[in-house]
Amino acid sequence: MTVMTPHAPGPLSTAPAYVLDDARLPAVTLAEPLDAPATEGLVRASIVVAGGRIAAILPYGTAPDPALPVHDMRGGQVWPCLVDMHTHLDKGHIWPRQPNPTGDFAGALSVVRLDRMAHWSAADIEARMEFGLRCAYAHGTRLVRTHLDSLPPHHDLSWDLFREMRARWAGRIELQAVALMPVEATRDPAYFEALLAQVVRSGGLIGGHPEMGPELDSDLDRLFGAAMEHGLDIDFHIDETRDPGAKTLAAVADAVLRHGFEGKVVAGHCCSLARQDGDEAARTIDKVARAGVGIVSLPMCNMYLQDRFAGLTPRWRGVTLFHELAAGGADVAVASDNTRDPFYAYGDLDAVEVFREAVRILHLDHPLDTAARVVTTAPAAMLGRPDIGRLKVGDPADLILFSARHWSELLSRPQADRIVLRDGRAIDRTLPDYRELDALLGARDG
Numbered sequence: 001m002t003v004m005t006p007h008a009p010g011p012l013s014t015a016p017a018y019v020l021d022d023a024r025l026p027a028v029t030l031a032e033p034l035d036a037p038a039t040e041g042l043v044r045a046s047i048v049v050a051g052g053r054i055a056a057i058l059p060y061g062t063a064p065d066p067a068l069p070v071h072d073m074r075g076g077q078v079w080p081c082l083v084d085m086h087t088h089l090d091k092g093h094i095w096p097r098q099p100n101p102t103g104d105f106a107g108a109l110s111v112v113r114l115d116r117m118a119h120w121s122a123a124d125i126e127a128r129m130e131f132g133l134r135c136a137y138a139h140g141t142r143l144v145r146t147h148l149d150s151l152p153p154h155h156d157l158s159w160d161l162f163r164e165m166r167a168r169w170a171g172r173i174e175l176q177a178v179a180l181m182p183v184e185a186t187r188d189p190a191y192f193e194a195l196l197a198q199v200v201r202s203g204g205l206i207g208g209h210p211e212m213g214p215e216l217d218s219d220l221d222r223l224f225g226a227a228m229e230h231g232l233d234i235d236f237h238i239d240e241t242r243d244p245g246a247k248t249l250a251a252v253a254d255a256v257l258r259h260g261f262e263g264k265v266v267a268g269h270c271c272s273l274a275r276q277d278g279d280e281a282a283r284t285i286d287k288v289a290r291a292g293v294g295i296v297s298l299p300m301c302n303m304y305l306q307d308r309f310a311g312l313t314p315r316w317r318g319v320t321l322f323h324e325l326a327a328g329g330a331d332v333a334v335a336s337d338n339t340r341d342p343f344y345a346y347g348d349l350d351a352v353e354v355f356r357e358a359v360r361i362l363h364l365d366h367p368l369d370t371a372a373r374v375v376t377t378a379p380a381a382m383l384g385r386p387d388i389g390r391l392k393v394g395d396p397a398d399l400i401l402f403s404a405r406h407w408s409e410l411l412s413r414p415q416a417d418r419i420v421l422r423d424g425r426a427i428d429r430t431l432p433d434y435r436e437l438d439a440l441l442g443a444r445d446g
């Protein structure tokens, strides 16, 4: 019997070619449909890996070359490596140094600013980004988009560092970055020009959080104008509030249509949409779909920050109208958001955790048939990388092997025993030790 441990000698660590036999694959991640029956969206199949690539995907039972060594999955699921399309690597892991005393959004905003101004040198950000990326890699993620706080001086410092980190991580994690600032900050031409120069130099995206007010549309026009001039895609933080009066999502969709904007636009959060009445929400969803604005929900962070009042029990989950958006024709996905910082006290850039929690918080279950798309093909498409997060013959064998066979098995445990293959080889999944950050964050006894 094959022993399912990552470091056992065997085909996953040594053989130039082998078979992952008797696996279950999420059909929604298959680039080409397999002629085999699916149960709850899972297809039984065997994958031939050769030269670090997927050489064949065969219906289970159609025996491949009998000479090849076999890793018997015994019915366990095999997924492509994952996509985490909305993170904040620059903030990650500051919690021990800068907790959020209220645990709410206003508290997070104000204390993050204090920490940023006091501590965010290049060395500080680099150490925390590196730590976060090591976690994401060990968990099986291959593509990460991060927002970077981009108010001075970090519009320079963080972006210079980002280019370095992207080069260092090339081949392990593909990195994308988005400028995060209040959209009204673009009214300062000297700042905005300098920021745009950095974003263009870095192959990044422009974004930020628009706010309601008389200048909302003109602020958006300035941002879209710059994006069109420089050929940039856009990724916003939108309406992260319980206030139903926050309607910048509709304004963003209007701006896309008004400008005939042809780049990709993503809107993260969109919490207040779920607090508006049905007709109003439906009108906005229709606009979002027509404008082709992709929506990313951040369920763990939203449930943590939204509807938090001291001494009171939360009454809503904080998430956007995920199902209604999907039914209305909008692209939808989920992602991590913050990790161990004032916006979210927990998290480890584990897209499998994000998937599990998203299923529970957003009711992505029953049926679960296509749910796996929300951390694979859907975010990959929104990020302009449809070559990642899918199972396709000829692609690198970047795969996650689960012992779990069915959805109830996959979603009931944290899948800490998963095996991650990169280019067909099992990687070392050891997570970095928090103690590595002690010197940076001020070690605390007690």
Ligand SMILES: Nc1ccnc(=O)[nH]1
Binding pocket: 088, 091, 237, 240, 301, 337, 338, 343
């Ligand atoms: N949810 C968030 C909003 C703004 N900034 C963050 O880091 N996170």
